[in-house]
Amino acid sequence: xxxxxQWPATLVQPVGSPLSLECTVEGTSNPNLYWYRQxxxxxxxxxFYSVGIGQxxxxxxxxLSASRPQDRQFILSSKKLLLSDSGFYLCAWSAQRAYGYxxxxxxxxxxx
Amino acid sequence: xxxxxxxEGPVTLSEEAFLTxxxxxxxxxxxxxxxxxxxxxxxxxxxxxxxxxxDKGSNKGFEATYRKETTSFHLEKGSVxxxxxxxxxxxxSDLGGSNYKLTFGKGTLxxxxx
Numbered sequence: 001x002x003x004x005x006q007w008p009a010t011l012v013q014p015v016g017s018p019l020s021l022e023c024t025v026e027g028t029s030n031p032n033l034y035w036y037r038q039x040x041x042x043x044x045x046x047x048f049y050s051v052g053i054g055q056x057x058x059x060x061x062x063x064l065s066a067s068r069p070q071d072r073q074f075i076l077s078s079k080k081l082l083l084s085d086s087g088f089y090l091c092a093w094s095a096q097r098a099y100g101y102x103x104x105x106x107x108x109x110x111x112x
Numbered sequence: 113x114x115x116x117x118x119x120e121g122p123v124t125l126s127e128e129a130f131l132t133x134x135x136x137x138x139x140x141x142x143x144x145x146x147x148x149x150x151x152x153x154x155x156x157x158x159x160x161x162x163x164x165x166x167d168k169g170s171n172k173g174f175e176a177t178y179r180k181e182t183t184s185f186h187l188e189k190g191s192v193x194x195x196x197x198x199x200x201x202x203x204x205s206d207l208g209g210s211n212y213k214l215t216f217g218k219g220t221l222x223x224x225x226x
Contacts, residue, residue, distance in 0.1 A: 006155075032212070044156075044201065044216045090155050094212075100146055100205070101214055103155040 002027035006091045006104030013111055019064075019078040021107050023091030026072065031093040033074040034101065035066055038088040050074060086111045114139045118202045118217035125192055125224050133187040133220050135176075135202035143204040145169075145178050145185040146214070150199040159187075159200070192224045 006023045013019060025031050035047040046059045048066035056066050063082050067075045074091060088108050092101040119134040137145065144163045148156040160169030165180035174189045185202060202217040 034213075043218045046213065049213060092156075100144070100158055100161055101156075103148075103157070106153075106155045108153075 002093075002102065004091065004093055004102055004104045006107060008107060009105065010108045011110070013081050013109065015083055015111055016080045019076070019081050019085070019109070021076040021089055021091075021109075023074045023076075023104055024072055025093045028093070028095065029071060031072065031095060033068065034092040034094075035074065035076050036090040036092065038090060038106075040087075044090070048076070081111045083111050085109065114143065114204060114206055114215045116202050116204055116215055116217040118200075118220055120218075120220070122221040122223060125222070127194055127224055127226050128191045129224075131187070131189040131192045131196075131222070133200055133202075133222070135185045135187065135217060137183050137185065137202075137204050139183075139204055139206065139215075141206075142180070143206060145176070146203040146205070147174070147176055147185070147187050148201040148203060148216075150201065150219070152198070156201060192222075194224045194226050197222055197224045 003026045032051050034049045036044045037047055038044050048056055048058055050056050050068045053068055053071055064078050088106050090106045091104040094101050115138045117136050146161045147159040149159045150156045160171045162169040162178035165178050168177045176185050176187045199219045199221050201219045203214045205214050206212050
């Protein structure tokens with residue numbers, strides 16, 4: 001069966017520090033991968049999605065970047081965190097021709 | 113573009129009450145429709161889905177029917193439990209081939225009191 005792993009679960013980082021969040025999927029190949037942010041309140045904002053290795057689409061301009069160095073690995077990064085980067089970050093995957101996402105358990109990032 | 117509108121919360125109910133969370137959508141073509149649930153501190157879980165008009169998705173006592181004529185996908189449960197307290201998201205998928213994305217509503221917080 002397919003599983004998605006996301007870590008760390010929680011992270012407290014100072015302003016100006018770098019960030020690296022990792023997401024990996026097991027049990028499938030060539031998935032679509034997504035990074036979402038859920039800020040205070042409940043809305044979900046799509047940050048990046050990827051349909052293949054090295055292929056990254058950015059939905060909103062921001063202080064973050066994403067990379068997909070391997071088929072089932074998706075990384076969210078920042079060189080210098082801002083206070084406004086605080087939030088709950090969710091990774092998700094979907095099959096190429098199926099519908100719906102499977103989400104990871106999320107990372108709670110607090111920038112202080 | 114695609115959009116999803118769901119009722120503003122929060123919704124507070126007593127245990128065993130009837131639940132309806134309204135969801136309407138705007139989309140081209142015939143999207144698939146979903147309800148996701150997010151329990152406190154967790155990621156989102158797929159609750160149910162429907163892929164074509166008049167389909168009824170159901171799971172854990174929750175139901176939603178894909179109504180093309182009213183562009184709606186309202187979530188219902190006949191008797192809620194305290195454990196149903198969570199945020200509920202309505203979503204639709206576009207049909208962009210391998211490049212598809214889900215569009216989410218803003219979420220509805222449900223609190224069920226004993």
